[in-house]
Amino acid sequence: MAVTNFELLLLLGTLSISGFSATSYSTEVSFLQCFSSNLQHPNEASNVLLTTNSSNYSSVLQSSIRNHRFLNNSTLKPQFIITPSHVSHIQAAIRCSKQNGLQVRVRSAGHDYEGLSYVADVPFLIIDLFNLRSIRVDIENESAWVESGATLGELYHKIAEKSKLYGFPAGSCSTVGVGGHFSGGGFGTIFRKYGLAADNIIDAKIVDVNGKILTRKSMGEDLFWAIRGGGGASFGVIFSWKVKIVPVPQTVTVFNVRYTLEQGASKLLQKWQNVAHELDEDIFLHAVLEVADSTTSSAGSNKTVLVSFGSLYLGGVEKLVSLLQESFPQLGLMRENCTEMTWIQSVLYFAGFSTKDSLNVLLDRSTQYKGFLKAKSDYLTKPVSETGLEGLYRILLEEEAPVLILTPYGGRMSEISDSEIAFPHRKGNIYAIQYLTNWDEEDETEKHISSMRRLYKYMKPYVSKAPRAAYLNYRDLDLGRNNNAGNSSYAQAYVWGLKYFKNNFKRLVRVKTAVDPDNFFRNEQSIPVFP
Incomplete structure (x- = not known):
């Protein structure tokens, strides 16, 4: 017409x-x-x-x-x-x-x-896609259809409306859109128990380069494999996902205990590196490193490094304290450090809200910090040495701005093959690092990005090698980029593609070449096509 x-x-x-x-x-x-x-x-x-x-x-x-x-x-x-x-x-x-x-x-x-x-x-x-945000939860069949414009907060809220005994293994930030999060992998506080968000996708709907609507059956298993961890933007417009929701207990337990270097944080972090990935899969125990004010640090300095150990346990406080006193007694966890709550309250807790808030705060798309930021990521297959950690603390104190979020792997993540879906970071990893720095004034941009790059350079000897791996959802153009003209060679894209996807990169290129041979869906780090 x-x-x-x-x-x-x-x-x-x-x-x-x-x-x-x-x-x-x-x-x-x-x-x-x-x-x-x-x-x-x-x-x-x-x-x-x-x-x-x-x-x-x-x-x-x-x-x-x-x-x-x-x-x-x-x-x-x-x-x-x-x-x-x-x-x-x-x-x-x-x-x-x-x-x-x-x-x-x-x-x-x-x-x-x-x-x-x-x-x-x-x-x-x-x-x-913000208008495409409907969510249909089917408790009886333990599944949900979620449109890509919905946020994680909206998904958690909708599940909780139906049942407090189900959840979904995805991230903590309530304003993240499910479209990019799912297609890049998506991990959160229960991924050691249930795997990634992408591991729990059972169908999807995508508009391909020809304008056709495809489902899992019509797109084929190769494309369905690729959009789970390979990034959806390279292959089409994914507008809806069918996911498997997972059971959660009536009671979960959280805690957050903090130690400065002067209080023995370094010894605790060394121990954490060896035990966090070996803990029961019901325990998520991450570590956050940041610079903080100090009144007890060495002479001439008013700053120190603060290490926060935060946890979610899928069960009651008595069992959690017992498990950690056995496997990580150095942490000194006591019952009074812990709080029991429902799983949906833990979603509020890790999103930075009060557990007494109405669940409707999860529907607010304006709550997320908006400022200037830069992030990077790493994976580690062995602990950083004591000497390496001491150097890290010096770097942090010199730069002051960057925060390190250390996320333990193990559990279910070690049981899934690196090639099961396009997301490849599984066995052998003991934890991942997100480096994050943010600032408020535009004229501070160069200073903060340079600071981040110095920190990242320092960590090179201590992280994964051949490749030095990275997580797609922590996008980093420093790793390399494609030509805007869309004619990037396989060799050019391999520089950054190997870091995100390891041995899965070549298969992703084959899928891309089959479904979008003219490379219409492209960006600075999209999957290229073979000549």
């Missing part, structure tokens, strides 16, 4: 030719005509398509920009933002982007650390 001149004018709004080249203006008009013509009801276009002159363009664009490094006037803005409320809107956006030479970036909640879901250096549009 052809779009009428009147409908086209409505879409163009107050678009002026001044400031646009004849080519870019022609592309805008052509895309708008195409988009409306590809909808069953062309008048829907004005409800789901925003141009740079739409009154709510800026507010929608900025609503999910979590990293203010990419919120400035020098960053190229998308020519259009598509906010689909039906899968047909995604199909139209893909067809018309191909026809008009526009790249597509897909955003579910904007937590991509390098902004690749909403930033590009070439003409592009954003398909923002």
